[in-house]
Amino acid sequence: MNTDTSATVRSAGAGLQARIDDYWDRRARVYDEAQHRDGRDAVDRDLWGRVWSSALPPAPARVLDLGTGSGHAAFVLADLGYDVTGVDSSAGMLDIARARAEAAKGAPPTFVLGDAIDPPVDGGFDVVVSRYLMWTLREPLVALQRWRGLLRPGGVLAVVDSTWFDAGLEGSPSEFVDSYAAVMDDLPLATAHSIEATTELVTAAGFSDATSRPLTGVLDVDRRLGVAPGHRPRLQHLVRGTA
Template identity: 85%
Template sequence: MNTDTNAAARSADTALQARINDYWDHRARVYDEAQHREGRDVVDRDLWGRVWASALPPAPARVLDLGTGSGHAAFVLADLGHDVTGVDSSAGMLEIARARTAGTKGASPTFVLGDAVDPPVAGGFDVVVSRYLMWTLREPLTALQRWRALLRPGGVLAVVDSTWFDAGLEGSPSEFIDSYAAVMDDLPLASAESIGATAEVVTAAGFTDVTTRPLTDVLEVDRRLGVAPGHRPRLQYLVHGTA
């Protein structure tokens, strides 16, 4: 592409990401409260502790949590003994995550404001994780190639996601529809009909030994204890690969 085309593409990417960030900035408090609502917080710590422990090397490992949001995965991973850096492009989400470090015992994650497609961190990580990020990526292949470069040889990728919108946005909260309806076509994995689409991108980015595992235990807990308002239980998957 020529210089003008490159500049236009960068401008479009910036505008798209700004729209997404604005939604999550405004939803940060409500989203975090749903993550930590009574009856789920303790259960989720144990549940997700087992999910992540099954996918990661023994602690301590250097872990990069991309799309960390208000830090749900980052705090669970820190509790497991890992050295965790969380990156998110929503300042509102990170404000909550950083505030929560004051109430933690032991080591806390470090949180960095930045774009998950091009994380503003140096390499040498043992693990890259994400939870509910893949569907939001405007350039998933480019992002994964950059993530692989941040891993040491033999490092691990572990991402959790689902086919949240395989039937479109019907049934989603109205505020979400208002913000995302205009950008869904620019998010390649947002409307994927199978988690296989995510696994294919992971493989295309150069990861090896790529596996996909359904998280049936998470689905059972979601059905028993309920999910966030405006959502319904969906089978989630752990996609795992090696750099």
């Protein structure tokens, strides 16, 4: 690829990401309130604590939480004793995460503004995690390859996601449709019909022992307590690999 073409591709990627970030900046407060609504906080801390503990090495360990948003996974992991750095490209989301960190007890996560595809952090992490990020990535294979480079040898990748839009955007909130309809074709995993599409990319990126596990406990809780407005319960999976 020549220099002019490379610059065009980078510019297109930056424009796509800016459009995605604008949506999450505008929706940050509503999204965070849905994540922490009455009846879910205590249940989620226990539920997700067990999910992450089942896939990660024991604390303390250095964890990089990519696409951290308002810090859902980052705070659960910090409460478990991990040394957590969260990265997100939505300044609106990070404003909420940082405010919560200032009020937190113990050692809260550190939050960094940056693109999850190319995180602005040094390497040497024991773990890379993400929750609901993979489907949003414009270059998931490139991202996974870079994440592997941030892990020490033997480090763990653990990502949670689902096939959220395998049937398209029908039934999604109108504001989401307005923002994402024009970019879905540029997000390779957005309309995947199987979590195996993610598992295969993990292997292609050089991780060994890539596996996926259905999170039936999360689905049960979502069905019992409800999910965010405009969403419906979906079976989520934890995909794990080793650097």
